Amino acid sequence: MLWLRSDAGILFSVLITGVLTDAIKDAVGRPRPNFFWRCFPDGIAVYDNITTAVICHGDASVIKEGHKSFPSGHSSWSFAGLGFLSWYLAGKITVFDRRGHVAKLCAVILPLLVAALIAISRVDDYWHHWQDVFAGGILGMVVASVCYLQFFPPPSDDKGFWPHAHFRDISEREEESRRRRTTEMSNSGSTAVVPRQGETGANTSRTLEAMESGT
16 A cells, blocks of 8 residues: 555545646746747748738647747656655665664655656757746645645654555554443443342341351
8 A cells, every 4th residue: 555655645645736837837838948939930020011020830730839938848757756756765764773884865855866867958959048947846845745744744753654544544453442341341341240139138147147157
């Protein structure tokens, strides 16, 4: 069940990040760095003769995609998935146990480094501004952190290895066992044999008669 929790966490992290990223892209509409070539594929700027406004004569879908620079989707998705993986590894290998294991820290940083390289490549490919990938990385990391903490305790916690559901299951089993013991004790107490009052009086009379007769 542990791997199901981790898979669900990564899935939620990426899906939520994707929805937020697309919503912000459509709302902001920032042009990409290569927007000029989207607007003028032949490299020749065309202006209206009356209003002198720029006339884009590129493909409409390409121009529309050129207004989705902020934030970077690749950056946000990378940090959402790999950021969650980094948190997951930190909890599983107890990187915050204060024992100075540098190798553990490297294992946690590696997914973040891969996500950073993916984000940098978007700037290098001239598809995003640096502000786009920076904001996308923060968005993805924040969503990954929130989703991780919904399924697991903080990695620095003593119980950071197991998901929250594991401890809830243990508590429920302990509570069920406690109720079962209480029920068994109450049932055993109610079924104890209690002598009737008449039988007690008869036994007492026979004892007194035996004492008087000297037997």
